[in-house]
Amino acid sequence: MQLVFLPKAEQDLEAIGDYIALNNPRRAASFVRELQAQCRKQAKSPKAYRPRPELGKGLRSCAHGNYLILYAESDRLVQIVRILHGAMDIEAQFAEN
Template identity: 35%
Template sequence: MAVKWTKTALANLVAIVEYIEQDNAERAKSFVLEIQAKTNSLAEFPNMGRPGRVTGTRELVIHPNYIIPYRVRGDVVEILRVQHVARRWPRRF
């Protein structure tokens, strides 16, 4: 299975990493590597995340403060966002 990031998800990730980099460049780098490892595992285990709050999605907890909502479409895992847990959850993607 392929893992594909939406433009929104990539923009979320870039914004988070830029914010972390302001204080700790090494932590920003390790955060990206951690996310890559966890999301890449979805290619082999697409149902490893919990059922999502939005119908048709699943959620991968990648950090105590961040959740990645995603959906499986055919042979593609689509990463929808990198969502901070304190932010309002969208009704749909």
């Protein structure tokens, strides 16, 4: 499966890294790498994770630490849609779109 980060997901990763870097730059870089590695795992077995029809057709999610990785899968493509902190109102984030 091919893995693609949509623009909002790329922005989320950057914001997560920036926030963590305020206190620990080294951990920020390693945590962003962990999130990216989890996304690669999802691309290998996309149907293994929880469907999230309440957020959008075909969306699935996977937790990593306090973050939720949301993605869509079709044919041979996995698109990372968003990476959000679990304390956020996830449904509100998708209602804005």
